Amino acid sequence: MAVIIAVLIMLYFEFTSTYLVLTNGDTGEVLGKFPVRSGDSFSISFVHSVNKSSVTDVYEVRGNAIFVVSTIYYSFGAGVQTEVQEGQTLEYGEDGSMIVGGFNKRMDNLSYIVGTVSDHILEINGRSVGLRELCGKNTCVRFSIRRKFLIY
Secondary structure (H helix, E strand, O other), rough: OOHHHHHHHHHHHHHEEEHHHHOOOEHHHHEEEEEOOOOOEEEEEEOOOHHHEEEEEEEEOOOOOEEEEEEEOOOOOOOOOOOOOOEEEEEEEOOOEEEEEEEEEEEEOEEEEEEOOOOOEEEOOOOOHHHHHOOOOEEEEHHHEEOOOOOO
């Protein structure tokens, strides 16, 4: 009886786990999935195509949704935030970075186009994942949170 209960518990967690799922924005093909829990964070880092400096966007999983919480960058220029809006904060990191926080914005259609000149790096669960290798250059990658009720 104990073995049956253990197997049922294992199956429950396998089939009802929550994942950050990366899909091809054009085809819907699943490109990667990473286990997450509400409250977990992940980030996407890349070199900005216009001002050529590092940018990191930080997100948080809240239930079945993704919220942008902060962005980190090193240089002002076209395409990066130049003003702190109401409710946002600006801090400076020890490495000279500018950290704008307090976005608290739900991202229902979060996607990136994977760089052709430099990679986009996903940091999640203590891992760094290059999106060029995982998804391919110039791929539109859509990010979503899914509960796994069935194997997909």
